[in-house]
Amino acid sequence: xxxxxxxxxxxxxxxxxxxxxxxxxxxxxxxxxxxxxxxxxxxxxxxxxxxxxxxxxxxxxxxxxxxxxxxxxxxxxxxxxxxxxxxxxxxxxxxxxxxxxxxxxxxxxxxxxxxxxxxxxxxxxxxxxxxxxxxxxxxxxxxxxxxxxxxxxxxxxxxxxxxxxxxxxxxxxxxxxxxxxxxxxxxxxxxxxxxxxxxxxxxxxxxxxxxxxxxxxxxxxxxxxxxxxxxxxxxxxxxxxxxxxxxxxxxxxxxxxxxxxxxxxxxxxxxxxxxxxxxxxxxxxxxxxxxxxxxxxxxxxxxxxxxxxxxxxxxxxxxxxxxxxxxxxxxxxxxxxxxxxxxxxxxxxxxxxxxxxxxxxxxxxxxxxxxxxxxxxxxxxxxxxxxxxxxxxxxxxxxxxxxxxxxxxxxxxxxxxxxxxxxxxxxxxxxxxxxxxxxxxxxxxxxxxxxxxxxxxxxxxxxxxxxxxxxxxxxx
Numbered sequence: 001x002x003x004x005x006x007x008x009x010x011x012x013x014x015x016x017x018x019x020x021x022x023x024x025x026x027x028x029x030x031x032x033x034x035x036x037x038x039x040x041x042x043x044x045x046x047x048x049x050x051x052x053x054x055x056x057x058x059x060x061x062x063x064x065x066x067x068x069x070x071x072x073x074x075x076x077x078x079x080x081x082x083x084x085x086x087x088x089x090x091x092x093x094x095x096x097x098x099x100x101x102x103x104x105x106x107x108x109x110x111x112x113x114x115x116x117x118x119x120x121x122x123x124x125x126x127x128x129x130x131x132x133x134x135x136x137x138x139x140x141x142x143x144x145x146x147x148x149x150x151x152x153x154x155x156x157x158x159x160x161x162x163x164x165x166x167x168x169x170x171x172x173x174x175x176x177x178x179x180x181x182x183x184x185x186x187x188x189x190x191x192x193x194x195x196x197x198x199x200x201x202x203x204x205x206x207x208x209x210x211x212x213x214x215x216x217x218x219x220x221x222x223x224x225x226x227x228x229x230x231x232x233x234x235x236x237x238x239x240x241x242x243x244x245x246x247x248x249x250x251x252x253x254x255x256x257x258x259x260x261x262x263x264x265x266x267x268x269x270x271x272x273x274x275x276x277x278x279x280x281x282x283x284x285x286x287x288x289x290x291x292x293x294x295x296x297x298x299x300x301x302x303x304x305x306x307x308x309x310x311x312x313x314x315x316x317x318x319x320x321x322x323x324x325x326x327x328x329x330x331x332x333x334x335x336x337x338x339x340x341x342x343x344x345x346x347x348x349x350x351x352x353x354x355x356x357x358x359x360x361x362x363x364x365x366x367x368x369x370x371x372x373x374x375x376x377x378x379x380x381x382x383x384x385x386x387x388x389x390x391x392x393x394x395x396x397x398x399x400x401x402x403x404x405x406x407x408x409x410x411x412x413x414x415x416x417x418x419x420x421x422x423x424x425x426x427x428x429x430x431x432x433x434x435x436x437x438x439x440x441x442x443x444x445x446x447x448x449x450x451x452x453x454x455x456x457x458x459x460x461x462x463x464x465x466x467x468x469x470x471x472x473x474x475x476x
Contacts, residue, residue, distance in 0.1 A: 001035070001041050001042065001043055001044075002239065002380065002383060002384060002387065003044060003236060003387075004236035004237075004239035004240050004383075005240075006032075006043050006044070007236040008236065008240060008270045008271070008273050009028065009031070009032075009273075010024075010025075010028045032045075032046065033046075036050070048081065048083035048084045048086075048087065049083040051083075051087055052083050052084075052086040052087045052090065055086075055087055055090040055091065056086075056090060062090055062091060062094060063094060065091060065095075066091055066094030066095045069091075069095060070095055070096060071095065071096045071098070072088065072091060072095050072096070072097050072098070073098045073099075073100065074088055074097065074098065074099045074100065074101075075100050075408070076100070076101070076105075076407070076408060077099035077100060077101035077118070077119075077122060078101040078102060078103055078105065078106045078114075078116075078118055078119060079106060079107075079108045079111075079114055079118075079407075080114070080118060081111065081112065081113030081114050082113040083113070085118065085121060085122070085125075088125075089125050092125065092126060097126060097128075099122055099126070099128065101118075101119055101122065102134075103116055103119055104153060104445055104448065105407075105445065105448070105449055106118075106445070107403075107404060107407065107445055107446045107449055108404070108407075109442075139410055139452065139454075139455055140164060140452070140454060140455050140456065142163075142164075142195075143162075143163050143164025143165075143195075143456065143457070144162040144163040144164055144165065145162070145164045145165055145451060145452060145454055145457075145458055146452055147162060148162040148164075148165045148451060148458075148474070149447075149448040149451040149452045150448070151474065152444055152447055152448055152451065152470060152471060152474070153444045153445065153447075153448045155439060155444075157473045157474060158474075158475070159475055160475060161475055161476060162474075162476065164195070164454070164456060164457050164458065165451070165457070165458050165459075165460075165476055166187075166191065166457070166458075166459055166460070166476055167459070167460040167461075167462060167476040168180075168183070168184055168187060168459060168460070168461050168462070169462055169463070169464050170461070170462075170463060170464070171463070171464055172419075172420060172463035172464065172465065177215070177216070177219040178219040178220070178222045178223060180461065181205070181216065181219055181220060181227075181415075181461075182220075182227065184415050184459060184461045185203070185227070185398070185415065187459060188200070188203060188413045188414075188415055188457060188459045189203070189413070191413070191456075191457045191459065192412055192413050192456045192457050195456050195457065196456055200411070200412030200413045200456065200457075201396035201412055202396045202397060202398075202399070202411050202412055203398055203399075203411050203412055203413040203414065203415065204398070204399045204400070204401065204406060204409070204411040204413075204414050204415070204453060205229075205398070205399070205400045205401075205414075205415045205417060206401060206402070206403050206406050206414060206415070206416050206417065206450050206453065207400075207401075207402060207403070207417045207419070207430075208402065208403065208417075208419070208421070208430040208431070208433075209402060209430075210402060212402075212417070212419060212430070213231060213232070213400050213401060213402055214231070216400050216417065217229065217231040217400050220398075220400070227398065228397065228398065229397065229398040229399060229400055230397065230398070230399045230400070231399075231400045231401070232399060232400065232401035232402075232405050237271050237272070237345060238345040238346075239383060240267070240270050240271035241268075241271045241342045241345040241346060242345070242346055242379055242383075243267055243270075243271075243376050243379060243380070244264065244267040244268055244271060244342065245324070245327050245328075245331075245342070245346050246372075246375040246376045246378070246379040247263065247264060247267055247375065247376055248264070248307070248308065248311055248327050248330075249316065249323060249324075249327065249362070249372040249375040250371075250372055250373065250374070250375045250376070251371045251372070251373065252308070252312060257305075257308075258290055258295070259290075259291065260308065261290055261301070261304060261305050261308065262287040262288075262290040262291045263287075264304055264308060265283045265284070265286050265287040265290070265301065265304060266283075266284065266287045268283055268304070268338075268342070269281075269283035269284040269287065271342070271345075279338070283300075286298060286300075286301055299336070300336060300338060303334045303335075303336040303339055304334075304339070306334060307330045307331060307334050307339065310330045310333070311326070311327065311330050314326065314330075316371075316372065318363075318366045318370075319363075320358070320359040320362035320363050320366070321359055323362075323372075324346070324358075324359075327346070328343045328346055331343040331346075357382035357385055357386060358378070358379060358382040358383075360382075361378035361379075361381060361382050362375060362378055365378055399411075403446055403447075403449060403450040404446075406449070406450065406453050407449060409453060410453055410454075410455055411453055411454060411455065412454070412455050412456050412457075413454055413455075413456055413457045413458070413459070414450070414451070414453050414454035414457075414458045414459070415459050415461055416450050416451065416458060416459070416460045416461065417430075417461050417462075418430055418431050418460060418461065418462035418463065418468060418471075419463065420463055420465070420466050426466075427465075427466045428466055429466055429467070429468035429469065429470070431443060431447055431468050431470050431471065432468075432469065432470065433446055438469075440469065440470055443470060444470060447470060447471070460476065
């Protein structure tokens with residue numbers, strides 16, 4: 001299952017309620033197991049445990065995996081949970097194992113089964129030859145980015161600037177995020193050009209939360225000249241909204257007009273349910289009512305039907321990019337707030353190579369059939385491929401993401417956004433992670449990861465207040 005489909009099934013269960021004392025969560029865990037055992041649909045969290053189970057039960061399977069992969073490199077080994085590590089333990093007698101691990105970059109220790117004990121278990125299982133590569137820096141060798149990051153981690157303060165690191169302060173009372181971000185991008189690119197003689201090919205804007213990343217994306221899209229970028233965030237609702245848009249591309253018959261409307265409402269309800277929104281229940285009820293032969297009088301139902309009729313009357317061109325935009329225009333022209341929101345979600349799905357994969361798949365179907373037969377299956381295939389590749393084949397450009405999503409990536413330049421965040425009592429620096437206390441070691445580890453994603457230059461964009469207890473003393 002794509003993460004978006006899984007989230008649609010438990011979308012009303014908040015993260016704080018996902019524990020053994022919550023009956024809804026326990027029911028979902030049972031349903032998740034049933035989906036795997038009976039329907040062959042596996043949720044992400046079940047993959048490693050079931051893979052370990054198969055390897056444990058079958059010596060033949062262990063042998064053919066090892067024959068295929070005589071050398072296994074475990075990157076970010078400190079972040080493997082007990083199930084993923086069990087897979088490696090089972091293959092270790094048959095394959096050569098190389099683990100790359102750094103406890104000071106363990107920023108996923110909030111996840112179940114991830115913690116410092118992983119390094120202990122690695123040493124106990126493998127009795128490995130240990131090689132310390134801590135003094136080597138192949139990413140930003142001609143800069144002091146790594147030195148600055150280590151000083152932040154170790155609370156060292158020096159009185160001189162760092163090569164490859166700078167800051168840009170702004171007044172948070174002036175609500176000009178779009179202008180601030182554009183200025184920061186220009187400053188970063190000029191710094192990269194000064195250092196290397198050419199502008200950066202790929203840069204990233206990193207922030208502390210998905211909500212902040214979404215706000216940054218909105219700011220970059222504002223104005224007459226939007227800044228082209230890819231937003232990486234928790235995009236379940238956007239993915240499911242795109243499935244609704246793909247459905248609008250599929251051919252439809254006049255005889256099935258109302259059953260098609262019911263299907264459209266069900267797809268929209270699924271997208272809303274992924275966001276945990278109450279409207280999903282009402283839309284699902286309208287779909288059931290339509291299938292029973294009764295037409296609801298709700299304005300939203302009429303707006304969805306009008307969009308479907310509009311697209312049927314216009315006909316598609318066979319150019320996936322143009323037809324995708326035609327769907328967005330029809331949604332916006334419906335003058336309905338919910339459908340306008342769906343149109344906005346569609347912009348997130350077609351940037352970088354993901355958009356190329358979607359377009360290529362739809363184009364191939366059109367050449368074959370002269371219509372977008374099975375457009376939803378084409379979309380799902382493209383999104384699954386993008387999830388597996390994880391953006392490794394993205395072309396040059398600007399990406400916006402959280403610090404945690406940047407783990408394992410590298411860019412010519414990084415803009416690290418610090419904001420004011422209210423902790424319930426006062427405004428604090430967003431570089432201080434939730435629940436962290438002095439001396440903020442967990443926050444320092446996360447910040448170190450963010451700083452070191454850059455090859456040439458890291459630019460910290462920060463408000464004049466509140467002050468930051470982590471980087472405040474450093475001279476940038």
